[in-house]
Amino acid sequence: MxxxxxxxxxxxxxxxxxxxxxxxxxxxxxxxxxxxxxxxxxxxxxxxxxxxxxxxxxxxxxxxxxxxxxxxxxxxxxxxxxxxxxxxxxxxxxxxxxxxxxxxxxxxxxxxxxxxxxxxxxxxxxxxxxxxxxxxxxxxxxxxxxxxxxxxxxxxxxxxxxxxxxxxxxxxxxxxxxxQRYMPLPDDRLPERGQALAYPEAVLLVDPVEPEMKGEVDDKYQYSCDNKxxxxxxxxxxxxxxxxxxxxxxxxxxxxxxxxxxxxxxxxxxxxxxxxxxxxxxxxxxxxxxxxxxxxxxxxxxxxxxxxxxxxxxxxxxxxxxxxxxxxxxxxSWPYTFPASEDFPKSEQRGNVSGRLLVNDRYVSDDNIPANGAYIGLAPPGNAGSWQRECKDYQFWSKTDENGYFSINDIRTGDYNLYAWVPGFIGDYRSDGAITITPGSDIEVGDLIYEPPRNGPTLWEIGIPDRSATEFYVPDPNPKYINKLYVNHPDRFRQYGLWERYAEMYPDGDVAYTVGNSDYKNDWFFAHLTRKIDDNKYQGTTWQIKFKLDNVDHSNSYQLRVAIASANLSELQVHVNDPKANPLFSSGPFGQDNSIARHGIHGLYWLYNVDIPGKLLVQGDNTIFLTQPQSSGPFPGIMYDYIRLEGPQLQVPRKSI
The missing domain is CATH 2.70.98.10 (Beta-galactosidase; Chain A, domain 5)
Known part of the structure; x- marks a missing residue:
């Protein structure tokens, strides 16, 4: 010192x-x-x-x-x-x-x-x-x-x-x-050196001070990051x-x-x-x-x-x-020992929670599955998943190890629910009762069991349930709108203008995905977008999922699970086999996270569960139509996380938990 x-x-x-x-x-x-x-x-x-x-x-x-x-x-x-x-x-x-x-x-x-x-x-x-x-x-x-x-x-x-x-x-x-990279100068964004694009934060560098940056796009949202x-x-x-x-x-x-x-x-x-x-x-x-x-x-x-x-x-x-x-x-060193304010509690004035999280999905395993890499945390009491909209108080998060064990330390005193979500499984976990943290408390909650939404066996699935659209097809950007950092980069979705590539790739029709033949990495566009049809006019679009059923149980219901990673000024309508009929399901208008324009691959998470009466399905070829009808501009749209069709419930013995 x-x-x-x-x-x-x-x-x-x-x-x-x-x-x-x-x-x-x-x-x-x-x-x-x-x-x-x-x-x-x-x-x-x-x-x-x-x-x-x-x-x-x-x-x-x-x-x-x-x-x-x-x-x-x-x-x-x-x-x-x-x-x-x-x-x-x-x-x-x-x-x-x-x-x-x-x-x-x-x-x-x-x-x-x-x-x-x-x-x-x-x-x-x-x-x-x-x-x-x-x-x-x-x-x-x-x-x-x-x-x-x-x-x-x-x-x-x-x-x-x-x-x-x-x-x-x-x-x-x-x-x-x-x-990380050498960045443009602020002067490069001025009107005499830069061209404003679809919104003020995005500027095309047409005459930058450093000539090698000419033709690149600068946008502060390209450098956003998850809190974690x-x-x-x-x-x-x-x-x-x-x-x-x-x-x-x-x-x-x-x-x-x-x-x-x-x-x-x-x-x-x-x-x-x-x-x-x-x-x-x-x-x-x-x-x-x-x-x-x-x-x-x-x-x-x-x-x-x-x-x-x-x-x-x-x-x-x-x-x-x-x-x-x-x-x-x-x-x-957190929580720090040196801040003088009494409103910042020291470690001995806080508490800890530990335990293990297991997943019980009887259609995946007869045994409880350790929740490997799950995000688990304490946030103010609310409904399952309410933590992602909580914005007044404090939250404390950790990750489970490969065996599902977790420890959340240095929690401020107060009443909380324990929340979690598990990569590989849809939905949100929430503890049944509140957990009260007092100074010096060390609470062991034991084994917690998360039963993710499930009615029947998986008939088919698209994507990975990880609250992100990363695994889907992200196109190369228009060569006129490049950020060199994200060329051949895992975060290629951060390139500017990818929403315009959809209509270029699908000028006349929309995504038509065939289960068993299509590959979601190449055939499922990362965002369900509008199509520009005139200078200032856009139209909604309808995607198709085509699949075969060898047998249909007309007397029971099937379940369509649609997990959504992001939604902006959107609506999701679901039709089964007849796109002209009244929608079987409509979400109504929802979402305002603007992740499409801001180069994010996720925003707020949504999960919709749609009952499909067996009488709407046929033996052989079937089609589910996903329509996003809102068309106020280029940025209304949905990023899907994961879609699954479940068959009618089977008589699978429920494991004792």
Missing amino acids: SRIGVQLQIQDTHVVIDNGILQLTLSNPEGIVTGIQYNNIDNLLEVLNEESNRGDLKHCPCIFKCNTRYWDLVWNSPGSAGTTGTFDVIKGTSFNVIVENDDLVEVSFTRMWDTSQEGKLVPLNIDKRFIMLRGCSGFYSYAIYEHLKDWPGFNLDETRIAFKLRKDKFHYMAMADNR DSHVHGWICTDQPAVGFWMITPSNEFRSGGPVKQNLTSHVGPTTLAVFLSAHYSGEDLVPKFSAGEMWKKVFGPVFIYLNSAIEGDDPLSLWEDAKEQMIAEVQ
Whole structure:
């Protein structure tokens, strides 16, 4: 540990924290990060704009032109629909020193709400905290949001912490071993150098500063990531000696939507975000709506802003490897011991849950099957699957081992249900009773049995039940709209404009899949899309599943299971053998996750179970028609996860459990 202690300087308009490794400057009392000095660079943050110009990527007319280095949120009045509202850079009105000694400094910038601000500011008390430790190459930040009794209601559409780095220094971005590259400059997105595409975030680089990037598409949504995979991302300045700037999120307990909720990470700016709450890849279902008088308090973070540097001459990419190691150390240190707020409980004030999850599917195995690689977690009480729409409180997730055993540690006190979903099986598990976590509790729940939806034996199936459309056919992009990172990449679905490829591949008809002959990897398009028929006109489409039945039980029902990985402004209609008859099933309009436009391969999960009377089926050739009739534009559509037809129930002895 460094011999140099942490020093705090309080000035009229700024607060400076210095530990001899880096120097952090914040405006006083606003708590805006105005400077980060490190490794002989006077400021890692963009310095071209005046300090007061702190525009937002999402709401600024030129979305990558302005500075960002602050906490912000988007809010709206109660009863408002949609996912947008008033953008608010959270500026404190009061500054306080929480802890000051040689080993640690923690400072607070608060903004307290009162009734005179009604309609002008979100009705929240907000306490932003910054922490610097002795010998630590970085700093921590967290915030406490509180809504009190008798205050008006509101919607909280988004909140995050954002940093914009110097564009003259940070050009290389990394967020995974196979998702890193030299990035375009923000200038390349300006009208004189870039061409706007179907939405403002997507720009075709027609005259970039670096000519080798000409013809590529830049879109921040191409770099989104599941919460479970988004613990570290950031930028490298490849000047010698190289410097790295990394956002490390050691826990997802304070993020909404669970482990497979997708959020933005880093993108052109150069910008780095820690997104805590958003409606991306979910829609309004992930907008928390608070009623008048509803008591609520939540701690977002801490997150760790980590800085590293290489020895002159060393490979700059070694900084990514070091950042991953630091991320592991931060994850292992969670929950941190040093935050001073009583609202952030330490490990001994939390509890643990352990047990084993087994799957009982009598048509697959006579024995209970260990739930290998299942996602299992605690979230506020609700229905099975409600965790993916939960956005007010905390969630705690883990994965089972190959034998189904799991341990969920450091859970905040409170009442929860235990939820799970198992790759290879449809549906959601939920524990029957609530689990109450108290300080120091260590709860062993024993063997839990999940019985996935099942009425009869599998007659045929399409896809893999994994809540994603990854396994289906993803086309090559139009050569005019390439991101070179995703050429021959596992995440090829992140290329821009793939929705346009559907009509090119199916100009006259739609997908017609023949069970036993077709291969879903090649013959099942990854998204059920509309077809453009005129400049601004689109039409719905109907897909066919053709199959043979050697025998039909006309007196009993068959079951069609349709698991959906994503839906946007869609409707699913099911016909059996007669596409002109009234639909056997209609979902009604559903979904607003916009995963098609935002290069996601999944959004919110849906499961529809359709009873098919045996009298509708015939011996020999049958066809199930899947119609998506909504046609407001190019982006309504469905991504299927998995489809299965089950025969009538057999007299299979039920295993004792």
